[in-house]
Amino acid sequence: MDFLSGLFSFIYQTGDAFAFLVLSACGLAVIFGMMGIINLAHGEFILCGAYVSASAARMGLPLPFAILLGAVVAGLVGMLLERAIIRHLYNRPLDSIVVTWGISMIATQGTLIILGSTMPGTGTPFGSFAVGAYSYSIYRLVLMAAAVATLAVLWLIFTRTRFGILARATIQVPHIAEALGVNTPMIYSLTFGLGAALAGLAGGLYAPTMTLVPTMGAAFVVEAFVTVVVGGADIFLGTAPAAAILAVVKAGLTSWQGQLAGQIGLLVAVIIVIRILPRGLTGFILRERA
Amino acid sequence: MKKRSTGVLAALGTLFALSSAAFAQDGEPIKMGVLEDQSGDFAVATIGKVHGIQLAAEEINESGGINGRPLELVIYDTQSDNRRYQEFMRRVLQRDKVDVVFAGFSSASREAYRPIVDQFDGLAFYNNQYEGGVCDANMIVTGAVPEQQFSTLIPYMMEKYGKKVYTIAADYNFGQISAEWVRNIVAENGGEMVGEEFIPLGVSQFSQTIQNIQQADADFLVTLLVGTAQASYYEQAASANVDLPMASSVNVGQGYEHKRFQPPSLANMYVTTNWIEEIDNPESKAFVEKWRAKFPDEPYINQEAENSYLAVYLYKQMVERAGTTDHDAIRDVIAEGDVCMDAPEGNVCIDPKSQHMSHTIYLARVEEDHSITFPKVWEDIKPYWLGEAGCDLTKSNPEAQYTPSNPPPASE
Numbered sequence: 001m002d003f004l005s006g007l008f009s010f011i012y013q014t015g016d017a018f019a020f021l022v023l024s025a026c027g028l029a030v031i032f033g034m035m036g037i038i039n040l041a042h043g044e045f046i047l048c049g050a051y052v053s054a055s056a057a058r059m060g061l062p063l064p065f066a067i068l069l070g071a072v073v074a075g076l077v078g079m080l081l082e083r084a085i086i087r088h089l090y091n092r093p094l095d096s097i098v099v100t101w102g103i104s105m106i107a108t109q110g111t112l113i114i115l116g117s118t119m120p121g122t123g124t125p126f127g128s129f130a131v132g133a134y135s136y137s138i139y140r141l142v143l144m145a146a147a148v149a150t151l152a153v154l155w156l157i158f159t160r161t162r163f164g165i166l167a168r169a170t171i172q173v174p175h176i177a178e179a180l181g182v183n184t185p186m187i188y189s190l191t192f193g194l195g196a197a198l199a200g201l202a203g204g205l206y207a208p209t210m211t212l213v214p215t216m217g218a219a220f221v222v223e224a225f226v227t228v229v230v231g232g233a234d235i236f237l238g239t240a241p242a243a244a245i246l247a248v249v250k251a252g253l254t255s256w257q258g259q260l261a262g263q264i265g266l267l268v269a270v271i272i273v274i275r276i277l278p279r280g281l282t283g284f285i286l287r288e289r290a
Numbered sequence: 291m292k293k294r295s296t297g298v299l300a301a302l303g304t305l306f307a308l309s310s311a312a313f314a315q316d317g318e319p320i321k322m323g324v325l326e327d328q329s330g331d332f333a334v335a336t337i338g339k340v341h342g343i344q345l346a347a348e349e350i351n352e353s354g355g356i357n358g359r360p361l362e363l364v365i366y367d368t369q370s371d372n373r374r375y376q377e378f379m380r381r382v383l384q385r386d387k388v389d390v391v392f393a394g395f396s397s398a399s400r401e402a403y404r405p406i407v408d409q410f411d412g413l414a415f416y417n418n419q420y421e422g423g424v425c426d427a428n429m430i431v432t433g434a435v436p437e438q439q440f441s442t443l444i445p446y447m448m449e450k451y452g453k454k455v456y457t458i459a460a461d462y463n464f465g466q467i468s469a470e471w472v473r474n475i476v477a478e479n480g481g482e483m484v485g486e487e488f489i490p491l492g493v494s495q496f497s498q499t500i501q502n503i504q505q506a507d508a509d510f511l512v513t514l515l516v517g518t519a520q521a522s523y524y525e526q527a528a529s530a531n532v533d534l535p536m537a538s539s540v541n542v543g544q545g546y547e548h549k550r551f552q553p554p555s556l557a558n559m560y561v562t563t564n565w566i567e568e569i570d571n572p573e574s575k576a577f578v579e580k581w582r583a584k585f586p587d588e589p590y591i592n593q594e595a596e597n598s599y600l601a602v603y604l605y606k607q608m609v610e611r612a613g614t615t616d617h618d619a620i621r622d623v624i625a626e627g628d629v630c631m632d633a634p635e636g637n638v639c640i641d642p643k644s645q646h647m648s649h650t651i652y653l654a655r656v657e658e659d660h661s662i663t664f665p666k667v668w669e670d671i672k673p674y675w676l677g678e679a680g681c682d683l684t685k686s687n688p689e690a691q692y693t694p695s696n697p698p699p700a701s702e
Contacts, residue, residue: 123552128531137529
């Protein structure tokens with residue numbers, strides 16, 4: 001029993017870390033992998049999703065709808081930004097870093113000035129369950145399921161829908177796609193919106209478990225970038241396996257030596273991966289297949 | 291023609307310069323630098339400090355200033371960033387030439403700016419509770435220290451809940467040194483530390499930490515978590531049903547977590563604080579009312595807000611008694627040993643040896659519905675540790691920070 005409860009505990013912790021890494025990184029991975037934009041305002045889309053869903057939930061909207069609303073609003077804000085600013089920055093990766101960083105600072109400070117230094121939370125739903133000597137939060141299982149579901153839905157979108165095929169065509173050879181009648185500016189806009197909506201979804205899902213403050217996006221950004229750097233450009237060949245590996249590293253080290261070791265482990269993993277696999281896991285897997 | 295008008299201008303300028311020099315004694319403002327985090331990770335707890343200083347300055351100016359001189363605030367937002375503190379501390383001391391600085395939330399930021407205050411022989415008030423031990427004549431500390439907060443709290447908790455203690459603390463000088471205090475007090479009272487974990491600032495996911503705590507089977511948990519990211523712990527622990535009594539020197543009184551999170555995630559949290567807005571006495575009620583009249587949208591008035599407010603009045607008293615803003619004269623006033631005032635929390639006095647302040651310490655308990663009760667009050671708790679350990683600023687100024695494991699050298 002002791003062994004079983006220990007095993008369950010390890011699986012739960014790994015799953016929990018996996019969910020956090022996947023959900024924080026997905027939006028960033030779509031925008032970086034598909035469009036080559038390094039989006040430093042990623043944390044602020046998460047903030048947007050969290051604030052919208054928490055406000056909606058407190059106004060009485062059921063939580064699942066509130067979370068989706070957070071994702072939709074973040075997505076729309078993302079599309080607006082893409083139309084207004086980001087589309088001028090394709091093929092200018094360094095400029096896009098500076099601009100999105102600026103957007104991030106304006107968003108954080110603007111939220112602070114307009115909405116104040118903090119927002120009351122909604123409380124975590126569902127309560128807890130016990131296995132052996134430990135008790136666990138049921139909502140964390142929901143987060144794990146949401147992470148897996150998000151990956152599945154993304155896979156369906158990019159392989160089974162017309163939008164997915166057009167998006168991949170646009171990203172691979174923009175001029176030919178355009179010549180064949182694809183409305184490429186629209187595809188870029190939708191893809192950026194999808195990335196922003198995924199960030200908003202992460203914000204909405206984690207809002208009930210976290211402090212709601214204008215700087216909350218920063219709590220996700222390091223993990224998101226680490227996952228995308230280790231994973232490389234492709235969500236399914238990169239982000240998902242990277243999150244799985246990093247989750248084992250983080251959960252293992254944190255349970256052995258505490259949070260500091262977990263953080264160090266994540267960063268050391270990145271250094272090692274960049275040294276031996278400069279194109280991330282994606283590059284490694286694609287080379288194996290080729 | 292052009293030349294003549296320039297001449298007139300120059301003459302006018304000289305006239306103004308002369309007249310302002312003539313008024314320097316009574317009309318010229320006393321400049322007070324205010325360096326607090328109005329954005330970033332610590333802003334939740336520190337915007338109120340700026341408001342407290344503004345409220346006190348406004349009251350003082352309305353009733354005639356300090357020795358007839360108005361108080362002028364020079365306020366910078368330090369953005370929860372230690373480098374900003376160093377930058378702005380140089381600016382207020384060198385360029386703005388302020389007479390006094392009110393600065394700092396985190397202990398890391400205080401230690402970042404303190405050498406600069408020492409270098410330019412400035413005078414800084416640190417109006418924050420902290421891990422104690424700063425023995426520096428250029429600093430006046432109005433916040434509570436471990437001998438005031440832990441020597442009261444930890445024995446109370448051990449008697450009530452048991453002797454097995456687990457600490458989670460923010461991983462920087464504040465958390466490390468505070469945890470050392472907790473460790474020592476637990477040992478002195480015959481208890482046992484069943485676990486200790488230091489959490490890097492900015493960490494917001496606590497699943498594994500929660501499990502480590504459950505595994506250790508503690509009687510109560512000491513939480514020394516700092517910043518808004520780390521505050522996510524309570525929500526996550528509540529939803530995993532950890533259900534342990536908690537004790538803290540920083541939470542509730544600083545970051546008003548009981549207002550920000552849904553009940554009952556902070557139920558059974560015990561905090562020693564020198565003041566919070568729930569305290570039910572006439573002085574506190576009047577103070578809260580006055581505050582809300584000026585800042586109706588203030589989410590919460592915390593202990594640091596009260597510290598900052600009363601510190602302005604303490605400074606006023608020192609300058610009035612010294613007759614000048616000169617630091618040596620102010621230190622002579624402090625050395626008299628009776629710089630005291632009636633603050634909202636009760637009577638407070640500055641200890642000349644350490645330049646720290648005595649406090650009334652309230653034990654606040656968070657109930658199931660997140661209302662606050664006060665099971666116990668300790669009056670006039672002195673900041674005795676530095677003085678007993680050998681720090682005496684009336685005799686020498688080591689400009690150092692000491693800890694229980696690194697006390698002042700015995701020979702002094």
